[in-house]
Amino acid sequence: MTTSPDPASKPVDTYRLRLPGPIAVPERVRQAIARPVLSHRGPEFRQIWARTIEMLQPLAGTTQPVHVLATSGTGVMEAALLNIVTPGDRLLIVNNGQWGERFATIGKVMGAVIDTIDADWGETVAPDVIEKRLGAHDYRALIVVHNESSTGVVGDLEAAGRLVRNRPTLLVTDTVSGLGGMDVQMDAWGVDVLVSGSQKALMCPPGLGVIAASEKAWDVIRRDNGQPRFFFDLRKARDSFDKGESTFTPAISLVYGLETALSMIHEEGLANVFSRYRRLARGLKAGAKAIGLQNFAKAPAQSNTVACFHVPEGLDGTRLIRRLNEKHRTIIAGARNRLQGKMIRLGTMGAIDEGDILTDLLHIEDVLAELGHGFERGAAVAAAASAFRSA
Numbered sequence: 001m002t003t004s005p006d007p008a009s010k011p012v013d014t015y016r017l018r019l020p021g022p023i024a025v026p027e028r029v030r031q032a033i034a035r036p037v038l039s040h041r042g043p044e045f046r047q048i049w050a051r052t053i054e055m056l057q058p059l060a061g062t063t064q065p066v067h068v069l070a071t072s073g074t075g076v077m078e079a080a081l082l083n084i085v086t087p088g089d090r091l092l093i094v095n096n097g098q099w100g101e102r103f104a105t106i107g108k109v110m111g112a113v114i115d116t117i118d119a120d121w122g123e124t125v126a127p128d129v130i131e132k133r134l135g136a137h138d139y140r141a142l143i144v145v146h147n148e149s150s151t152g153v154v155g156d157l158e159a160a161g162r163l164v165r166n167r168p169t170l171l172v173t174d175t176v177s178g179l180g181g182m183d184v185q186m187d188a189w190g191v192d193v194l195v196s197g198s199q200k201a202l203m204c205p206p207g208l209g210v211i212a213a214s215e216k217a218w219d220v221i222r223r224d225n226g227q228p229r230f231f232f233d234l235r236k237a238r239d240s241f242d243k244g245e246s247t248f249t250p251a252i253s254l255v256y257g258l259e260t261a262l263s264m265i266h267e268e269g270l271a272n273v274f275s276r277y278r279r280l281a282r283g284l285k286a287g288a289k290a291i292g293l294q295n296f297a298k299a300p301a302q303s304n305t306v307a308c309f310h311v312p313e314g315l316d317g318t319r320l321i322r323r324l325n326e327k328h329r330t331i332i333a334g335a336r337n338r339l340q341g342k343m344i345r346l347g348t349m350g351a352i353d354e355g356d357i358l359t360d361l362l363h364i365e366d367v368l369a370e371l372g373h374g375f376e377r378g379a380a381v382a383a384a385a386s387a388f389r390s391a
């Protein structure tokens with residue numbers, strides 16, 4: 001295994017994008033994106049737009065309109081709060097990771113009063129704790145991140161939905177790294193505003209935000225809430241939805257990609273996609289554990305789309321990540337927060353299989369050995385292979 005000091009000079013076809021997002025885009029999706037640009041008001045594109053929305057609805061478990069906006073995940077997080085928050089409204093935010101924190105920051109910008117339920121990163125918050133806090137004020141919204149990509153913890157949306165069902169409070173959730181990769185039942189669970197993005201389990205490049213709202217949420221969205229809304233005014237998106245269009249010029253090429261990615265997901269079958277991710281996550285975690293990489297999430301509900309591991313004591317996670325790129329072109333994530341250097345993260349989303357996970361572990365073993373970490377060579381690959389066999 002050779003070493004080059006400058007990974008940027010290597011050809012991209014050896015590049016293994018193994019982040020928890022953006023993820024490696026399947027070739028079929030890349031080809032779809034390369035198709036000629038159509039008129040976004042013409043019959044050809046209208047069909048693609050309609051099919052894309054139709055295929056998104058079952059992923060979200062909703063019969064409500066699903067809106068696709070040209071923006072990143074953060075854009076639809078902002079859109080969610082912009083459309084429901086009147087300055088002075090109170091928001092209750094489950095804060096056990098980076099994305100809960102970001103919602104608090106956005107809420108502040110909207111002039112909301114922010115109450116957080118703080119838990120250690122990697123932990124979850126029990127529904128009865130949330131319930132107690134909900135009773136203290138008339139909250140405009142309860143915000144629970146579905147799949148906390150900074151820790152690998154899954155929030156209990158079903159329980160959260162039960163808590164707000166008989167209150168005016170809306171349940172807002174970020175399922176940017178969940179939608180398409182794990183079960184979401186927006187209507188059945190009582191999720192009021194759901195946001196997601198294209199670059200994770202939806203298997204597309206970054207650039208599309210997905211947002212849907214319940215009838216209960218639409219009653220709030222339709223009011224004049226004293227916020228300056230224009231591009232992100234969901235009332236406009238809804239009017240256009242009723243005409244089978246996008247309000248503004250959609251990101252046409254990315255929509256081609258999303259249509260194809262959704263076709264791939266439905267061809268495989270949602271349940272099969274979920275179980276493949278479960279199997280991949282199980283194998284990756286078993287392999288990592290065998291060489292001393294402890295799983296970061298302590299909560300019982302753990303993500304099958306994002307795996308987070310503690311970097312063993314005495315090792316520098318940033319160096320591990322850099323060497324994986326330099327030696328193997330395997331690109332994994334660290335933490336861009338208080339855990340920087342102490343955590344590594346990998347995605348288990350997209351058109352990947354057991355072989356990809358075994359390769360990840362082979363490369364991680366090689367670099368850990370180089371960095372002087374003591375472990376039995378081959379143990380990770382063997383443990384993962386064994387987990388795959390028994391899954």
Ligand SMILES: *Cc1c(COP(=O)(O)O)cnc(C)c1O
Pocket residue numbers: 021072073074075099145147148149174175176177197206
């Ligand atoms: C990736 C991600 C986002 C969105 O990030 P952008 O960089 O704005 O696309 C939001 N929430 C979660 C949980 C994520 O994993």
